[in-house]
Amino acid sequence: MSKELDFKAEIVGVYGTPISDNPTGVMFEFAFKSLDINWRYLTLEVSEQNLKNAIDAIRALNFKGVNLTIPHKVAAMKYLDRISPDAEVIGAVNTIRHKNGKLIGENTDGKGFLKSLIDNGKVSPKNQNIVVLGAGGAARAITTELALAGAKQITVVNRTVTRGEELVDRLNKYTKTQAVFSHWHPNYAIPSDTTILVQATSIGLYPNIYEYPQINYESLKSSTVVCDVIPNPPNTKFLIKAKKRGCHTLDGLGMLVNQGVIAFEMWTGHEAPRSVMHEALTKVFKV
Structure with a gap:
């Protein structure tokens, strides 16, 4: 035929x-x-x-x-x-x-994020202090690739302690990056030495487009690159709030x-x- x-x-x-x-x-x-x-x-x-x-x-x-x-x-x-x-x-x-x-x-999640961070965000994770919100499947992939790419420290911020600590233990076992856990509370302040912040949860995903992660946005520095993994909508409330703080932002597309x-x-x-x-x-x- x-x-x-x-x-x-x-x-x-x-x-x-x-x-x-x-x-x-x-x-x-x-x-x-x-x-x-x-x-x-x-x-x-x-x-x-x-x-x-x-x-x-x-x-x-x-x-x-x-x-x-x-x-x-x-x-x-x-x-x-x-x-x-x-x-x-x-x-x-x-x-x-x-x-x-x-x-x-x-x-392929982590590899896709890493390429976007380098190509679109114009920043390498090497020797950076990175905070990642969430400990689910996307966070696992992203933190692993960031660690393998030479991140100095990765702080996993999660509401469920056991899940967050499990991810940190995995990163410390399989990579050379220092991984630490921080419990997520509604007014969580982003550490002042953070250079990259990644929102790796489903908060703000359509149809819940008016939702955003509960953190202390006043703690965001304009020098921090702020990333959201959500593609729909690309311009999430989280990114809008980060832009108001003068941060360079990277959407999930x-x-x-x-x-x-x-x-x-x-x-x-x-x-x-x-x-x-x-x-x-x-x-x-x-x-």
Whole structure:
């Protein structure tokens, strides 16, 4: 059969709940179209109780892979055949690739954030004092990559003590960065020597666009680079408040595009059209 008469589409997608706010499919669909390849990206609502069945379906339906978002990045690991070494250290996966009948867990979140920080934020994490709000899947990936890139100290700020201390213990075990835990209370003051602040929770994610992390914003210095991992909306209340303090800010679109580029190339074997993917998202959000 000639290529022109091959009607089979290759399927990838994203699992999460809630999922309707997730814009990842927009950039993938634009990328597939720009390269004229017959691939489709499905945005799929998958509950926690149905996660195992959904992962089994990757094999049954011969999906090439899926992304994972809240709340599946940690729970999915036990249903996979293999975890990449870096994702093992992170303790979370955000991407699954299906190869020769095996499901392999990868983590592209931290790498995507790091590239965005360096390329768009114009700052290297090397020898920096960094504060990260949150200790979930995104925070695990980001702190690991920051540590491996030479961060001097990473302070993990989290409301659940056990979860925050677990992440700090993991960082101190697997990396050379000094990691410390700080309990998150509503008027938490950002330490004065902080050079990079990362908001790595879901606070402010659509539809809760008027919410923002409860910290002492008066403690923010204008010299601090302030980052939010949330892509929808890109200009979160958190970033708006940081801008008012004179801080250089970095939204979540760069991280989303960069991690998507890595997944795209893992799945398709094609070089990802990065500029097309970024443009697709900027059009959607009118930024």
